[in-house]
Amino acid sequence: MWFWNRDRPREWGRAHVPFDESTLPRPKFLTVAEAVEEGLLLTEYASRMAVKNRFLIRVLAGHEPWELARGQGIARDILQSLARESDTDADNLDRLIEKFSDNPASARDAHGYTHDDLPNMEHRRDVSREVARRLREQSADEAFLIELVSTARRDAWREVASNIEHNLDLENIPVDADYLKHREQRMRRLIAEDLAALSSRSTEELAPAEYGDL
Template identity: 35%
Template sequence: MAERRASVGEVIGVGWFSRLRGRRRAKFKPFDRTALPEVPPASFDDMVDDGLMMAEAAGRLALKNRFIVQALRGEEPYDDQRAAAAAREVLYELVQEADETAELSQEERAAASNRDGRSTHQHDYHRADVLNLRRREKVYAEIAKRLWQLREDPEYLAAFAARARDAAWEEVAEVIEQRLDREWPEIEVDAEYELARYERMRELALDLDLAVRRAERRREELDDPFAGFVG
């Protein structure tokens, strides 16, 4: 006669299943947003400092890409004065962006003051948003003013350019190291290797160009470096 295998209920105990069936589901209270702790609004100075920091990060990324392109072209050696001039140009572009956003906030505020009701999306501003839009306008205007002052500071421009240069070299060096890691075991320095130097440099330039394009896409994502940070 075949031996009967014990059921799961016999092994664990029937009483355990009975208790499980008899257990009631826990009732959860509906989410109450008013019960959340109130987050104090950031001060005007904090908003300006944060926006300035984000603008500088976007500016360094743009300047780094310029330096990489210049390195690929190989037309001129790196020069501190030209680098500082390029930094001033990048900061001027950031000033323009901040000024344009301040003007847009002013226009949106004027239009919102005539609209009642609730917003249907994040850029659908109404009368209740007027205060935030005014605040946003003032923050952007102050950021533009600070950036304009910084582009007139030689020490700041030198430090700004140096950080972008270092970041550019790190990216170029990384691409070179990756290429060496792939090809080093096969390298034999002979006449054929020397003749193929131009082709290797062309391929390296293509790799660096791809790196620049990736960085430019990141820059485009920061088109509005202060988005979501105020108002």
């Protein structure tokens, strides 16, 4: 049996007030500059992963040495490709903006845009244009390319070392507290010494004429 709480005032007969969406705080949208910076973080990650994968596939699997200049060329091509994609997005948005500006009653497009979305489309177009411009700047910045390639190379070595360590762990090796305690130290030593020495030795043994295109 349910009992009414005597200390709680009764609300019987109180008129129901419909929900008013306009009372909600308006969402804060990113400025073009803020959205561009977020976009560049994503493109930097994507380009670094792409360079890392090229390193793993063409160098480690193919037994080819890694040259910084070749790595920079790969990174430059990837950044320019991302810039072209961003420009293509902006071009598509330009066409949609023109379509809905000329004919506000145009049918909803495949992505769900209507005339009401013009401000959002213009914002996205401006972001895409600026991202493309900044990516082309990065592709011509030697210091940026060197840092990108160096970071991708370190990521690749870490992945190789992690796979080697994992495979070793699958063997019948006694695992105790001391083994686990020093695992991270062994990983760093493997990356810094063993794999680096292997890379250096491979580079010395292969003549320049034998270098494959990365």
